[in-house]
Amino acid sequence: MLPLLAVAWRAEDWGGLRASDWGALRFTLWQAALSAALSVALAVPVARALARRAFPGRGAVVLLLGAPFILPTIVAVLGLVAVFGRSGWLGALGVEADIYGAHGVILAHVFFNMPLAVRLLLQGWSAIPGERLRLAASLGFRARDTFRLLEWPMLRAVAPGVFLVIFLICTTSFAVALALGGGPRSTTVELAIYEAFRFDFDLGRAALLAALQLAIGVAAAILTLRVALPSGFGAGLDRTVPRWDSGGWLRWQDAGAVALALLFLLAPMLAVLAEGALYLHALPASVWWAALRSLLIALVAAVLTAALALPMALAVARGRAWVEVVGTLAVTASPLVLGVGLYVLILPLANPVRLALPVTAAVNVLLSVPSALRALVPAVRDLDAGYGRLSASLGLRGWTWLRLVALPRLRRPLGYAMGLAAALAAGDLGVIALFARPGDATLPLALYQLMGSYRMGEAKAAALILVALSLGLFWLFERGGRARA
């Protein structure tokens, strides 16, 4: 909120919104709703398949599914174009696909966010205690029964939150909407904010639009909180149970869901990154230094996200729902207004340019908290429901409780949250592009600089390093989260 207020405070006059701003609002809302609904709907069969199948390479599949979410917009757009574009692979197969227009925007948003939905839903699935599944097996449940009695209640608890997070992420979209939207019909609120800032320097309008964006978030959050119901699973011993109820053709259904998802998500990335490999040798040392800078930002963001999200999740689980609302709304904050606001706030105190790297980390922590809460809150709720009384009777409190009870139980969602924060921070361009010194370039910024200097091949090589770096970080944190589980 503070950065938004800072921008509002610096505004000189308040001209109000334009007619075109309302058109932007309409487009923003319906494309975000549709993108989020499609992402979640498509993610359900994939997450379900991953939840009930053990197969070689499953870990790698789950890891790779995380990749699109951290790709810089421009790389993702080029990847989608390489597959779905006029001269793309689909075209070569004789399929007439037109990627430009509102459907292109939605395609890109699903590409970005479906993996996130899969991951978050998978968290929900793995939160169903193994004991429950064993009981269901002994009662002779079929796949349908399992879905109705165990999986559906879980989805009812988790899916609305996942929808909300993706909806909010899509409302702040702007570069994707521009690149694939085909023209001014696909104007989003975030573009209107950029325009107000870039050429008009109308901070009043920028602040109003940002407030509008925030209001959408509040409305969506209230709506979702009403829909979401607690799942009410008991505590279990966290063991994965081989599934008994989905043999035969369901096996093929699951295999198909995973294969299609992989094809959809990996083909665009392969199209871009494979070419990047040819240019790796041509990258100057400065790009590697930029990679190191991005790595540091990612690590700092991961640690701070955990430090911030864990107490928030504990507060939410103990009944302070407003903490969750605040945490979720952070993602609605316009990244541009956030950056400008922080700039205005820091300006009287220090030279913001020298703080570009810490500010980048801080902004990414804010943007990662909602996803972290999504993963942590259900786990903390189950923890309290399952172990709260035992802990209380043993007098476990504070640090001891955290170390002996909470951390071992929360390690998995926490590792996931940190991995996501790290990956996002490594791939973020946002704030650093607003104010930086050339010597402070991060990897995404270096990538844009290469593209801005006609060097597409090297830019793709930088993208390759970026993906490797982000996925590597994600994998390490996740693995740490799963160790000894």
Place this chain on the structure above:
Amino acid sequence: MKTAIATGLTLIATSASAETLTVYAPDYFASEWGPGPAIAEAFAAETGATLEYVTGDLLPRLRLEGDATEADVVIGLATDTMQAARETGLFAPHGVDLSGLTLPVEWTDDTFLPFNWSHTAFVYDTTKLDAAPESFEALRNAPDDLRIVVQDPRASVSGLALGLWIDEVFGDEAEAVWADLADNIVTVTKGWSEAYGMFTEGEADMVLSFTTSPAYHIIAEGDDTKRAAIFPEGHYVMVETAAQVAGTDQPELAQRFMDFVLSPAFQRIIPEGNWSFPAAQAGDLPEGFEQLDLPETALLLTPEEAEARRAAVVAAFEAGLGR
């Protein structure tokens, strides 16, 4: 970061009384692949002073900072945003003799000093397009299968230049021209990089860029398949300028930098550093530049006019493409 510190230390070590001039510049300019580093080196060789580039969106940033700005000099403000920059009241006269300028348009401004220029143009790939449209009117009436990518006039300086170009050539018809182009415009991007990337990936036959863009492909890649389509109606010119900040605490050094801008040492770096034309001729252009297709007529609005017409230009774009 360490390299930056290390370079900083060596520079301090080599000249004990090293002065530093803070230069606000666009990202492309100051990046390793832009002209910035070579210019800093040449300036240091001449004066012993260090240039420290600070990058970002120049105009919004200057407006945010106002008198508190740390900039001593600003480089990279395009003509179309000059008026807004002038209205900040932050700049001092450049005090440089303009007789050496080799711009295709007349230049008399005493605050903003041009340092490079290029014509806005549609660049195409000769292997994909047999014959480019021979006029803007022909482009307007081109068959639907000619695909072009442009930049958004609301988000980018080059997109705004296209808007002003259409406005200058077609006047009241601007909205209808956008509507005619709608079938050909594959998509509109936030900035030049996205659009040019889509073009080189083969997604479009033409891209809004500059007459000098093919020079990069010819010189750096030995590829002469990229050419600019030349329109007899004339091409809108993009001129980038430098200006000194009135409130600088190093007026002398800032002035030395302004004097340096039109000198051969600076201007020689422009063609292959910025892939554009130098504002003052510094000897022969690099081989490859003579191969470029260039228009006979150069169009440019005064900064006041450009600023005054911006709202109408954006409205014509929105209405023409929004249909």
